[in-house]
Amino acid sequence: MSSLTHHPGDHDRLRSDAEERLREGTAPPSRGWTISPDALALLYRLASNPTEAGEALKLLHELxxxxxxxxxxxxxxxxxxxxxxxERDRYKALFDFAPVGYFAMTPEGQVIEANLAGAQLLGAASTSLVGESLAGFLAHGSQPALTGLLGRLRDGHAQACCEVQRTGEEGVVHELHVVANTSASGDSVLLIVSPSGQSPEA
Structure with missing residues (x-):
């Protein structure tokens, strides 16, 4: 990807490219940059004097x-x-359409963002999860496991995992494996959730 960082020699290359474009007549369309009144006055004064016409041409070329x-x-x-x-769209697509559940949460367990697979595993729409407590979508008996996982991360563990359950329609129990770590900034928790038996690494 192109970098916005400026390095020594960048201006020389820019000047060389600009002069080459002028010589070849391939300069990009002007974006409306205008010559200042002072520069125009100086250019007019130089051009009006035959002995300084050469300087006027140099100034015009410079402008x-x-x-x-x-x-x-x-x-x-x-x-x-x-x-x-x-690049943003590519990473968003990788997040949204990953085959396992991805969640970003606050350290207290509120959902910041969830992908489609994660929402499906919890039996909800991804937009309806935002701002909600993830524990609220789990079976009551699994909530302490998630609370303990978040506590281990707050205590400084690099990674934590647990097994939880979600009760779906008609009382069907879904076994889920959760792997979590703290984000690089430390202000959120990143989770990968998958059906038990699959153990992706966070």
Missing amino acids: QTHQVELDLQHEQLVANEQELAQ
Whole structure:
């Protein structure tokens, strides 16, 4: 992915690209950058004096080159934004359509985000889970197991797991395996939930 970090020599390359675009007539469309009144006044004064006409041409070239530099920078910013949007969409698709349940929760157990598989495992719509306590979707007897898992993470454990149950329609019991760890920022908990017998790693 393109980087927005500037390195020594970036301006020289930008200037070289701008001058090449001017020579080849392939400069990008102007984005409306305008020459300042002071620059126009100086350009007019130089051009009006035959002995300084050469300086006027140099100044005009410099202004044109600078405008192309700005346009090229704008093009790069747009390209970077598009790449970031594409990468965001790709990761969102990986999250939403993963074959196991993914959850992001507060350290206290409120759901921040859930994917489609996770919502299906809990028998709910993913949007209806947000802000709700995950424990509330589990069988009453499984709630202490989830509470203990969250407690171990708060105590500094790198990872914790437990087995829980959810009672579905007509009293069908679903056995679920939960693996959790704390996010890198420490302000949320990340869970992977799968049917028991499958043990993905968080």
